[in-house]
């Protein structure tokens with residue numbers, strides 16, 4: 001380091017992200033945030049104080065060497081910036097875009113105390129995109145370790161686990177139920193927030209590392225876990241099947257025509273490319289006045305997809321306030337800019353239908369936040385006599401998901417908890433079955449991409465140990481780099 | 486398996502009904518009566534649910550029988566023996582819970598004849614007395630008569646117009662058989678929704694358990710989307726993971742029939758556009 005930076009010498013404001021104008025982007029599926037240019041990235045990188053005891057790292061679930069990669073950007077050594085990121089995060093281009101930075105790394109940034117925190121996520125995205133555009137990916141060829149591992153599910157947890165195992169020379173096969181790899185990154189999060197080409201490149205990298213991907217393979221149906229281990233010769237298995245089983249509320253009218261789960265709506269639009277119907281065959285079946293129930297990332301994605309699909313009005317209904325909304329701040333902000341309407345402190349009581357069985361409205365009731373409960377959260381309570389009807393013809397449920405039962409049903413002895421999520425041994429990270437590991441949403445319930453990645457990596461460590469193998473050397477180097485070598 | 490799945494045999498049963506035998510050894514090995522598949526023919530295609538109509542573990546093939554009702558199933562009909570399809574995903578759903586019954590009646594209506602077949606064979610293998618009823622609109626549409634006869638103690642054929650076998654609906658024959666065979670322990674009815682519903686109405690007074698196979702509209706077929714949800718016994722069920730077989734006396738058929746019409750407008754548009762393209766290309770749709 002040559003210059004001594006302090007909070008007083010750096011620009012206080014964050015470098016703004018170039019974006020498509022709200023009126024324009026509300027009619028297309030192209031990416032909203034365009035990404036920093038090199039000068040913008042350099043300006044933002046310059047705002048990092050490169051702290052000796054960086055607080056930000058503790059906020060990142062995978063412990064990325066944040067000052068390290070930002071310093072490399074500042075020095076215009078993009079290859080190194082990317083390498084530092086990849087050491088801890090196999091999907092920097094994804095996480096830079098979709099991590100809830102404001103509650104993870106950026107909330108801890110020291111600059112944030114007096115000014116606006118450093119845009120860590122935007123810089124991470126910049127480094128990843130730069131690498132994608134300029135460098136050939138390097139994939140180390142590993143000496144085979146003579147062990148085979150099966151990964152079930154190609155979401156972030158499975159991808160991360162596969163990458164670490166492949167790096168250690170394990171012969172890895174990913175089994176994916178759908179006709180496309182990537183999990184929620186592909187079928188859930190829409191194109192305008194996470195272009196599919198970004199995910200595809202990461203998956204291509206995995207293949208270059210020697211990972212085999214078998215699509216169209218529903219484990220528990222085509223093969224069971226016991227078959228994988230006994231007949232197919234896999235020495236260890238990782239279950240990363242996500243929590244993709246939609247929840248409904250149990251109010252009258254939920255099976256009327258025009259009521260969708262978020263997963264159905266998003267799958268029709270994203271996975272099946274319904275936004276290009278009839279060129280693509282799968283219809284979406286959306287009306288003109290859309291209500292979305294819930295206010296998380298999934299709800300924002302549904303609302304904004306509906307808008308782009310040509311809805312005249314889209315209303316998000318949530319029983320708490322904006323403050324409690326679990327969505328990324330940026331997504332809420334973008335949704336508001338695009339003209340999505342919000343009914344906070346509002347809960348649906350029933351969905352109304354017309355004589356033909358189609359949705360004609362949604363009856364709601366106003367809520368108020370009551371006394372804090374045991375967990376310290378203020379529970380919403382109904383305000384009697386405040387019922388009103390929102391005239392809509394489409395209702396989308398974005399109330400979260402549960403565990404899919406297929407794996408648990410077909411795997412005798414696999415312990416799950418009362419909600420169907422897989423239980424792990426805290427010491428070994430293993431499930432109740434020897435050699436079977438798990439991680440991501442199928443263990444924790446719906447969480448975040450980076451938490452799933454972290455879980456996949458932890459499981460890989462446990463699997464290597466179980467297989468009697470050592471983790472790849474790369475991570476030893478990473479440790480050295482991190483301790484300031 | 487990016488190379489796709491080859492159609493090793495195709496038979497055309499009528500102007501709208503056809504059979505594919507598809508090479509898919511792993512699926513053939515795991516398939517059981519009652520399972521279904523998700524099929525997508527090309528990149529732009531929908532995922533189309535089809536019931537396993539037969540499987541041959543030695544040959545490594547799975548047979549499906551398809552009725553051309555809309556754009557996708559017509560486009561599929563244009564494929565020839567030797568062509569490959571992109572995705573052939575399965576087996577999905579819960580296999581039928583087939584246990585030895587002294588006497589069962591198996592009813593197949595139209596296309597439902599095909600998915601009833603593996604259940605018929607399984608009951609026969611368990612030593613049950615099997616009474617089969619297969620029904621079609623008219624004689625020209627009849628298929629698999631011999632296949633059924635070989636596994637049935639009694640085979641009844643019905644046509645709506647009386648051009649072959651009994652004149653009338655399969656449900657009328659079912660009524661007759663239930664009266665004659667009071668010791669019937671189970672009815673299996675597969676076919677169009679109205680037919681399954683009438684069969685359930687017929688069997689209800691006899692108190693005979695009646696299993697139906699629900700063809701609700703699906704996207705993934707793995708429990709992820711909830712498109713296929715049905716109400717059975719007052720409870721929310723996903724046809725693709727909890728079914729597709731259900732106790733027909735518990736099914737809310739009104740709701741299901743309404744939900745089958747969810748995409749009518751889009752389906753019409755797709756079909757019209759497809760017919761237009763075919764016309765321009767000088768092909769028959």
Ligand SMILES: Cc1cc2nc3c(=O)[nH]c(=O)nc-3n(C[C@H](O)[C@H](O)[C@H](O)COP(=O)(O)OP(=O)(O)OC[C@H]3O[C@@H](n4cnc5c(N)ncnc54)[C@H](O)[C@@H]3O)c2cc1C
Pocket residue numbers: 098099100152153154155156157158175176177178181182183184185188189217218219220240241242243244266297298299301328404406407439440441442446447448449450452
């Ligand atoms: C619409 C939406 C938006 C989101 N937005 C964000 C966001 O902005 N930021 C963020 O951090 N997080 C977000 N999340 C959450 C995040 O995507 C998930 O927490 C994360 O994807 C979980 O990863 P996973 O690997 O555990 O599972 P998934 O991504 O769900 O992947 C599981 C994979 O396993 C496959 N599978 C399931 N069962 C089987 C089987 N039996 N055999 C074979 N394969 C099987 C599935 O098809 C799927 O591909 C969002 C989620 C949704 C739904």
Ligand SMILES: Cc1cc2nc3c(=O)[nH]c(=O)nc-3n(C[C@H](O)[C@H](O)[C@H](O)COP(=O)(O)OP(=O)(O)OC[C@H]3O[C@@H](n4cnc5c(N)ncnc54)[C@H](O)[C@@H]3O)c2cc1C
Pocket residue numbers: 521531532533534535536537549550551552553554555556557558559596599600699700701702703704729745746749752753756
């Ligand atoms: C479990 C299950 C098993 C089935 N087995 C068979 C079979 O063995 N042979 C066969 O010919 N057909 C079967 N079907 C029905 C078949 O999937 C539909 O006929 C087909 O999807 C119609 O597509 P299309 O584009 O040709 O027609 P469209 O014009 O799109 O639709 C015609 C009608 O088919 C139904 N349909 C449309 N899309 C779907 C969908 N994604 N899922 C289910 N139904 C839909 C609707 O009622 C619609 O009105 C089965 C359906 C299910 C759910």
Ligand code: SF4
Pocket residue numbers: 059060061062063064066089095096099100101104105106120121124450
């Ligand atoms: S992975 Fe996510 S939490 Fe970690 S540094 Fe990057 S943006 Fe922040």
Ligand code: SF4
Pocket residue numbers: 047048049050051054055056057066067108109110111118120
């Ligand atoms: S806390 Fe902020 S300023 Fe300090 S190293 Fe991390 S990002 Fe840079």
Ligand code: FES
Pocket residue numbers: 702703704705706707708709710711712713714723724725726
């Ligand atoms: S088809 Fe998607 S849940 Fe059944």
